[in-house]
Amino acid sequence: MEDPEQNDHSQTEFDQRAEKSEKLFLECRLRSALQLAKETTRQARSQQRIINYMHGLFDQMRFGHGLLDPQLTREAAVELVVLLQDEEQARRIQPDLDEGHYHWVCSWMSSCAYDNLAESTGLMAGFNSPGMHECINDGIQVCRQTGKTECIKCFREYAADVYLSADDLAMVRHQCQALMDYRDGEEQRDRRWSCYHKLAWLNVLEGRLVRAEKDLEHALQLSTAEKVYLKTRAATLVGINLQEVRLLLGQALEQPTAALLELETGEWPKMELEQAKLQALADVLAGKLDAAIATLTEWDRRLTEMRCLREWFEVRLRLIAAFLLADKRPRAEALGKGLEAKAAEAQDYLTIRRWKRLLDPNIPVCPVPLLTTADAGPYGTVAATSDSDPAALPLLTDDEDDIDDVEDEIIETVTPLSETLAEYMQEIMASQDDEEARREIFNSILSHTPHSIEDAADAAYLVHLSRYVIQGSDDAQRVWPWADAIRKQFTEDSTVLSVVAALGQYFRAADSEMFQDQIPIQDLEKWFRLSLSMNPNHPRNHARAGAFFLDEGMTGDAERAFSRAFRLDRADGSSAHQLADLYRETDRPRDALAVLDICLRKGTKDGNVAWEAAMTALQLEQYDMLLTYLDRHAELAEREQAWLHYYRGLALFRLGRLDECLDELDEELSFDPPGHLHLHAIRVCVHSAQGQRDLARRELEKLLAIHFGEVDYLSLHGLVRLAEALCDAIEDWPLNDPLRQRLVRRLLRAGLISDSFLNSLREGNAESNEIRFFRVQLRQPLDSHWPESEGCLAGQQAWKDYLIDWGVLAETEKEAVARVQELQNLCEKTPAKLVHVEGSDETFRDRPGVVWQGYRRCESNESTKK
Known part of the structure; x- marks a missing residue:
C-alpha cells in the first residue's frame, strides 16, 4: 500500500502538471501541453491512478484537434469512453479505485468524450459520413443523462458541421440560432463567437462578403467576452479569417500580431494551416501563383498524411482553383478526380457542389471556391451597400440556392x-x-x-x-x-x-x-x-432508403437519408414529416420545427406540415409561432377543423389575450368536440386570470364532474399541459378552499400534479444545509375498483398495479421515503410498496419536500400484452 504522505506528494505533482498543461493550452502552445498530458498518463498508469490517467487521456483528446491530429484524438477518446462505460476496465488500472470519485468524474467527462470522439471521426472520415448523424442524437442524450445540458451546445456545433458537409445551409443556420441562446450572467460558456464565425463562413460560401466581414468583426468582439473559454484561440482564428475576407473584398493584408509570432513552429498546426491559406490567397491576388501553388501543395500533402479529411477538402479545392487561375486546367482536372472520389465516399455534398462549380468553364474562378458570385471585391459583380446591424442574425432564409441536378421519377418527358x-x-x-x-x-x-x-x-x-x-x-x-x-x-x-x-x-x-x-x-x-x-441527387431514392433504415433500426442512416431527401426537395411535405418525426422521437423538437418551417417557407401545399409545425411550436411553448402555423394550416387545408380553435385559444391564453381566447373556445364548440374537459380547463385559467373567481369555480365544477378515464381525446402530454395551467390558476386560492382541494387531490391521484405546485408546498419548510436529492420508486397495487377511481386515466383500466418514481429533497433516505409515501397514500387506499431508493452523495442548502411526481407505468400490463 502506498504511503499516505507519498500519495499526497504524488497527487501534488499531478495537480501541478495539470495546471501547467492547462496554462499552455490557454496560450495555444498545444504541442508542449500534449507532452505534459502524455507524461500524466504514463505516470498515472505506473502508479495505478485511474482518475489521473483519465484526466491525461482527456487532455490528449482536447489538444489533438488544434494539432491537426484527429487520430490521436480518436484513440484517446475511444480509450476514455471504454473506461467511462466499464468500471471493470478502470479497475484494471486501479483495483482499489474510489467508486464515488470515479462515478463523479464519469458524470462530467462522458459528454466531452463522446463529443471529441464524434468530431475526430468527422475530421478523418467526413462529417456526413456514415454514423455521423447518429452521433448528434447519442451525444445529446448523454448530455441529458449526465445532467450536463450546457454541453448540448457542443453537439449543436458538431451538428452544424454535419449539416454543412451535407450541403444543408439552412439547417446550419438553425444550429447557429441554438448556439446564440446565451444571456450575460449565465454560468455556461459563451459560444456566440463560434456562431458568428460559422455564419460568416456560410456568407462567404454564398458570396455575401460584406455580410461575412461584419459577422467576423462581431465574432472578434465576442471572442474576448468574459465567459469565452479559449479567448486567444478564438480571437486568433477569427482574426485570420477576417483578413481572408478582407482580401477577397480587395483590401490589403494586415501583418499578424506579435503574440502569434512568438509561437514556435509545430506548437499550433491549426493556426499555421489557417495562416498558410491566408498567405496563399494573398499570393494569388498579387499574381504569385507559383508561390500559392507551392504552399497549398505542401499542405495538401501534410493533411493527407495526417488524415485530416475536412481540412484537406478545403485545401484541395483552393489548390485546384490556383491551377485554373494559372491556366493549368489539365492539372486542375486531375486533382479534381481525387477530390471527387474522396468527397463522394464521405458524402460531402457541399465539397462536391463547390468542385463542380469551380470546374465550370463558364464561371470565373475565385481562389476561394464559392457557391455563387461574390457581392463585392475583385471576384464580385455587384458592390454591396448593406449597412445592416451585424448583431442581427440571419437564420432560416428564403433565398437558399437550389441544387442544379436534382432528379426524380415523376415523368415530365414523353x-x-x-x-x-x-x-x-x-x-x-x-x-x-x-x-x-x-x-x-x-x-x-x-x-x-x-x-x-x-x-x-x-x-x-x-x-x-x-x-x-x-x-x-x-x-x-x-x-x-x-x-x-x-x-x-x-x-x-x-x-x-x-x-x-x-x-x-x-x-x-x-x-x-x-x-x-x-x-x-x-x-x-x-x-x-x-x-x-x-445518384446522390434523387430525393425519393433517399426518402425510400430512409424509411428502410428506420424500419431496420438504423436511426443514423435514416436521418442522413431523410436529411438529404429534404435538402433536395424542400417543398416535399412527406420528407419534411419523416425527418421531423425522427427529430421529435430523438428529443430534438427544435430541429423538427426548423425542418417544418423551411418546408412551409419553400411553398409546400401540404397542410399537415403546418399542423405538425403548430404542434411542435406548442411543445416548445412558442405561442406566437403556434398562431402563425395554425393560420397557415387553415389556408392550406381550405377549411377549418376540430381542435384548431382550441389550440388558438390556448395560445391566446398564454399570450395574455384573454377575451380573444374565450371567443376561440366558443368557436370550437361549433365543431362538435369529442369532449369538453380541455375547454373547461382553459376557461378556469382565463376566468381566474381575469379575477372572475365565481366563473372560474363554475367551470372547475364542470371539469371535476368528468371522469378522467373517459377522456380518450387528449394525450398524456395534453393532460399534463392542462394540469400545469390549472395548478398555476389556483395557486392564490385559499388553501382551505374545498374546490381547490378537490382539484389537487384529483391531479395527485391521476399522476398529473405539477412540479411548480409541489415546490410551492416546500416553501413553508425550514431550510437545511444537509439536503440531498433522492429518487424514490414505489409499486402501487390496485384493487377491483381501480377502473372507477379518480386516478385512472383512459387506457389504464386493465392495470393491476403501477410503478411510479418521485423526486424528493430530504436529509436522510428515511425522511425521503416518508415524505413520498405521505403523498402516495392520498392516491390509493392500498398501501404502496417501496421498490428502490437512489440518493445523491452531494449535500446542499434547500428546503425539504417532494419536487416532482413521475409518470406512472404498468409493467405487468405490458408483459400481459406481449
Whole structure:
C-alpha cells in the first residue's frame, strides 16, 4: 500500500502538471501541453491512478484537434469512453479505485468524450459520413443523462458541421440560432463567437462578403467576452479569417500580431494551416501563383498524411482553383478526380457542389471556391451597400440556392409508356373498391415483360404502380420475380433499384414468413445503398432508403437519408414529416420545427406540415409561432377543423389575450368536440386570470364532474399541459378552499400534479444545509375498483398495479421515503410498496419536500400484452 504522505506528494505533482498543461493550452502552445498530458498518463498508469490517467487521456483528446491530429484524438477518446462505460476496465488500472470519485468524474467527462470522439471521426472520415448523424442524437442524450445540458451546445456545433458537409445551409443556420441562446450572467460558456464565425463562413460560401466581414468583426468582439473559454484561440482564428475576407473584398493584408509570432513552429498546426491559406490567397491576388501553388501543395500533402479529411477538402479545392487561375486546367482536372472520389465516399455534398462549380468553364474562378458570385471585391459583380446591424442574425432564409441536378421519377418527358402509365394511375384511383377492375390492371401491368420495357423511367413506374393492385400473397408471389427481373434488366438505373428494393421491403413487412428467405434483408440494404451512391441527387431514392433504415433500426442512416431527401426537395411535405418525426422521437423538437418551417417557407401545399409545425411550436411553448402555423394550416387545408380553435385559444391564453381566447373556445364548440374537459380547463385559467373567481369555480365544477378515464381525446402530454395551467390558476386560492382541494387531490391521484405546485408546498419548510436529492420508486397495487377511481386515466383500466418514481429533497433516505409515501397514500387506499431508493452523495442548502411526481407505468400490463 502506498504511503499516505507519498500519495499526497504524488497527487501534488499531478495537480501541478495539470495546471501547467492547462496554462499552455490557454496560450495555444498545444504541442508542449500534449507532452505534459502524455507524461500524466504514463505516470498515472505506473502508479495505478485511474482518475489521473483519465484526466491525461482527456487532455490528449482536447489538444489533438488544434494539432491537426484527429487520430490521436480518436484513440484517446475511444480509450476514455471504454473506461467511462466499464468500471471493470478502470479497475484494471486501479483495483482499489474510489467508486464515488470515479462515478463523479464519469458524470462530467462522458459528454466531452463522446463529443471529441464524434468530431475526430468527422475530421478523418467526413462529417456526413456514415454514423455521423447518429452521433448528434447519442451525444445529446448523454448530455441529458449526465445532467450536463450546457454541453448540448457542443453537439449543436458538431451538428452544424454535419449539416454543412451535407450541403444543408439552412439547417446550419438553425444550429447557429441554438448556439446564440446565451444571456450575460449565465454560468455556461459563451459560444456566440463560434456562431458568428460559422455564419460568416456560410456568407462567404454564398458570396455575401460584406455580410461575412461584419459577422467576423462581431465574432472578434465576442471572442474576448468574459465567459469565452479559449479567448486567444478564438480571437486568433477569427482574426485570420477576417483578413481572408478582407482580401477577397480587395483590401490589403494586415501583418499578424506579435503574440502569434512568438509561437514556435509545430506548437499550433491549426493556426499555421489557417495562416498558410491566408498567405496563399494573398499570393494569388498579387499574381504569385507559383508561390500559392507551392504552399497549398505542401499542405495538401501534410493533411493527407495526417488524415485530416475536412481540412484537406478545403485545401484541395483552393489548390485546384490556383491551377485554373494559372491556366493549368489539365492539372486542375486531375486533382479534381481525387477530390471527387474522396468527397463522394464521405458524402460531402457541399465539397462536391463547390468542385463542380469551380470546374465550370463558364464561371470565373475565385481562389476561394464559392457557391455563387461574390457581392463585392475583385471576384464580385455587384458592390454591396448593406449597412445592416451585424448583431442581427440571419437564420432560416428564403433565398437558399437550389441544387442544379436534382432528379426524380415523376415523368415530365414523353416516354414509350408515359400515356399508358397515366391511364393506369387514373384507373387505379377509380377502382379502389372494385376487385375485378384492379385484377385487370394487375394483369395488364405484369404483361409488360422486362425485356419489352425500353425506358428505365417506365420500368420504375410500373414497379411502383404494381403495389397498389396487389390483392394478396399469391399476387405478391407473381410480382416479385417480375420486379426482380426488371431490376436485372436496368442495373444501371438508381431509381429502378430503389423502387424494387422498396417493393421488397413492403412484401417482407406484409408477409415476413413467406418472403424473409426469398427477399434477404441484406440484398435490400445493398440495393438501397447502391441506389444512393449511383445518384446522390434523387430525393425519393433517399426518402425510400430512409424509411428502410428506420424500419431496420438504423436511426443514423435514416436521418442522413431523410436529411438529404429534404435538402433536395424542400417543398416535399412527406420528407419534411419523416425527418421531423425522427427529430421529435430523438428529443430534438427544435430541429423538427426548423425542418417544418423551411418546408412551409419553400411553398409546400401540404397542410399537415403546418399542423405538425403548430404542434411542435406548442411543445416548445412558442405561442406566437403556434398562431402563425395554425393560420397557415387553415389556408392550406381550405377549411377549418376540430381542435384548431382550441389550440388558438390556448395560445391566446398564454399570450395574455384573454377575451380573444374565450371567443376561440366558443368557436370550437361549433365543431362538435369529442369532449369538453380541455375547454373547461382553459376557461378556469382565463376566468381566474381575469379575477372572475365565481366563473372560474363554475367551470372547475364542470371539469371535476368528468371522469378522467373517459377522456380518450387528449394525450398524456395534453393532460399534463392542462394540469400545469390549472395548478398555476389556483395557486392564490385559499388553501382551505374545498374546490381547490378537490382539484389537487384529483391531479395527485391521476399522476398529473405539477412540479411548480409541489415546490410551492416546500416553501413553508425550514431550510437545511444537509439536503440531498433522492429518487424514490414505489409499486402501487390496485384493487377491483381501480377502473372507477379518480386516478385512472383512459387506457389504464386493465392495470393491476403501477410503478411510479418521485423526486424528493430530504436529509436522510428515511425522511425521503416518508415524505413520498405521505403523498402516495392520498392516491390509493392500498398501501404502496417501496421498490428502490437512489440518493445523491452531494449535500446542499434547500428546503425539504417532494419536487416532482413521475409518470406512472404498468409493467405487468405490458408483459400481459406481449
